[in-house]
Amino acid sequence: xxxxxxxxxxxxxxxxxxxxxxxxxxxxxxxxxxxxxxxxxxxxxxxxxxxxxxxxxxxxxxxxxxxxxxxxxxxxxxxxxxxxxxxxxxxxxxxxxxxxxxxxxxxxxxxxxxxxxxxxxxxxxxxxxxxxxxxxxxxxxxxxxxxxxxxxxxxxxxxxxxxxxxxxxxxxxxxxxxxxxxxxxxxxxxxxxxxxxxxxxxxxxxxxxxxxxxxxxxxxxxxxxxxxxxxxxxxxxxxxxxxxxxxxxxxxxxxxxxxxxxxxxxxxxxxxxxxxxxxxxxxxxxxxxxxxxxxxxxxxxxxxxxxxxxxxxxxxxxxxxxxxxxxxxxxxxxxxxxxxxxxxxxxxxxxxxxxxxxx
Ligand code: ADP
Ligand code: MG
Numbered sequence: 001x002x003x004x005x006x007x008x009x010x011x012x013x014x015x016x017x018x019x020x021x022x023x024x025x026x027x028x029x030x031x032x033x034x035x036x037x038x039x040x041x042x043x044x045x046x047x048x049x050x051x052x053x054x055x056x057x058x059x060x061x062x063x064x065x066x067x068x069x070x071x072x073x074x075x076x077x078x079x080x081x082x083x084x085x086x087x088x089x090x091x092x093x094x095x096x097x098x099x100x101x102x103x104x105x106x107x108x109x110x111x112x113x114x115x116x117x118x119x120x121x122x123x124x125x126x127x128x129x130x131x132x133x134x135x136x137x138x139x140x141x142x143x144x145x146x147x148x149x150x151x152x153x154x155x156x157x158x159x160x161x162x163x164x165x166x167x168x169x170x171x172x173x174x175x176x177x178x179x180x181x182x183x184x185x186x187x188x189x190x191x192x193x194x195x196x197x198x199x200x201x202x203x204x205x206x207x208x209x210x211x212x213x214x215x216x217x218x219x220x221x222x223x224x225x226x227x228x229x230x231x232x233x234x235x236x237x238x239x240x241x242x243x244x245x246x247x248x249x250x251x252x253x254x255x256x257x258x259x260x261x262x263x264x265x266x267x268x269x270x271x272x273x274x275x276x277x278x279x280x281x282x283x284x285x286x287x288x289x290x291x292x293x294x295x296x297x298x299x300x301x302x303x304x305x306x307x308x309x310x311x312x313x314x315x316x317x318x319x320x321x322x323x324x325x326x327x328x329x330x331x332x333x334x335x336x337x338x339x340x341x342x343x344x345x346x347x348x349x350x351x352x353x354x355x356x357x358x359x
Contacts, residue, residue, distance in 0.1 A: 002063045002076070003062070004060070005023075005025050005059075006049070007058055008022060009048060009059070010055065010057045010058055011041075011048060018041050019045055024205065026186055026188060031177065031187045031189060031201060033191060033197040033201035033203075033205070034207060035190075036233075037192060038192060041209070042158070045188075049156060050075065050077045051072035062075065062153060076153035078148060078150070078156070079155075080156070080157045086142060088131055091130055092126050092131070092142050093114055093127040095131065096118065096145045096146045100113060120182065121145050122141075135168075137172055144160075144179065148179075148183065153186065154186050154187075155186065156190075157187070157189045159190050161191070169196075176200065194233055194235070198218040198222070201217075203215060203216060206221065206229075213227055213230055218234075221234045224350070225239075227343070227350060231279050237282055237319045240281075240317065240319050242257045242313075244256060244257030245274060246274055252264060255276060255342065258318075259313045259316075260312065266354065267352070268350075272342075273346070276344070276345065276351065277342070277343040279343060280319075280341075281339075284338040285320035285321070287333055287335055290334070290336070294334070295330070296309070296328065296330065297309035297329055301324075305322060306324065308322055308326035308327060312335075320335065338355070339355045342354060
């Protein structure tokens with residue numbers, strides 16, 4: 001298995017910069033998830049690592065060896081795509097065997113490796129079937145088996161679950177995560193679903209318009225988003241945003257927004273302007289008898305918890321997480337905030353996380 005490094009990689013297509021990665025390390029044996037909106041450069045990143053797309057400048061390294069000019073076939077990468085690329089006229093066994101057959105592997109070895117792989121992926125009973133006789137989930141497992149049968153250094157998956165229905169998608173996340181745990185293959189998994197990223201990843205890379213916006217563990221991204229973009233993208237429901245005012249009052253600041261005025265201090269606030277964006281996560285809005293009276297808007301109930309919109313000020317609504325049923329729309333409750341995130345409204349960058357000293 002290999003560690004992967006991208007150094008100053010730029011990909012230009014039709015005169016447009018579609019990928020610009022200054023530095024990215026993928027650790028040996030790690031499952032890195034790349035997440036970002038459609039068109040953010042996720043596929044381009046994978047294809048650059050696989051050698052299917054030429055990088056315009058910069059270098060791709062496997063275990064510190066520069067492979068930028070090495071052919072795809074020599075890189076030891078395997079890739080699974082969103083759509084099935086199985087050969088329709090070959091049965092499952094022959095599809096999985098194909099990468100070994102083209103390498104003129106001994107017949108007995110082909111059989112034993114195909115069967116071993118099928119066992120790991122629990123698709124042994126499907127070996128005689130034709131691809132069109134398989135459901136979408138099984139097709140993706142067969143694609144994975146075909147990719148893994150030649151023991152790649154690096155395993156790349158480009159939105160492999162995007163076409164599956166919701167329930168199957170949840171199961172397949174687990175399958176692929178367990179598969180990676182077992183093989184310890186260096187794996188990069190692409191998705192546009194932030195929840196999938198959070199569930200599967202050792203670390204997540206957030207891409208936007210070809211640029212890396214943040215790299216970190218799911219917890220880091222959720223708790224310390226580096227920008228409003230990441231804060232909005234990671235977490236469900238998305239963070240709510242309000243506009244706020246910052247006032248210097250040494251040794252710190254006051255931040256006022258939506259009927260609240262909190263003491264604030266973080267190193268980055270020193271250089272900040274008077275206006276800030278205030279981000280509030282739904283679980284940080286809590287009922288408090290001494291809190292601000294707010295009107296409750298529409299909510300929904302998800303089983304043992306729910307969410308409701310509450311109005312902090314005339315134009316300032318935030319999502320609130322509730323234990324059990326949300327309060328009825330139109331009612332008034334008192335709420336407080338456990339913490340807020342501050343962002344620079346011009347640069348989008350995080351200025352700090354402010355904990356509220358609730359009494
Ligand atoms: P994602 O996988 O995140 O949806 P892509 O990597 O496919 O994004 O595409 C990133 C950007 O590069 C998009 O704006 C897309 O239109 C552009 N792009 C991708 N491939 C090509 C190509 N072969 N020629 C021109 N533009 C391309
Ligand atoms: Mg794509």
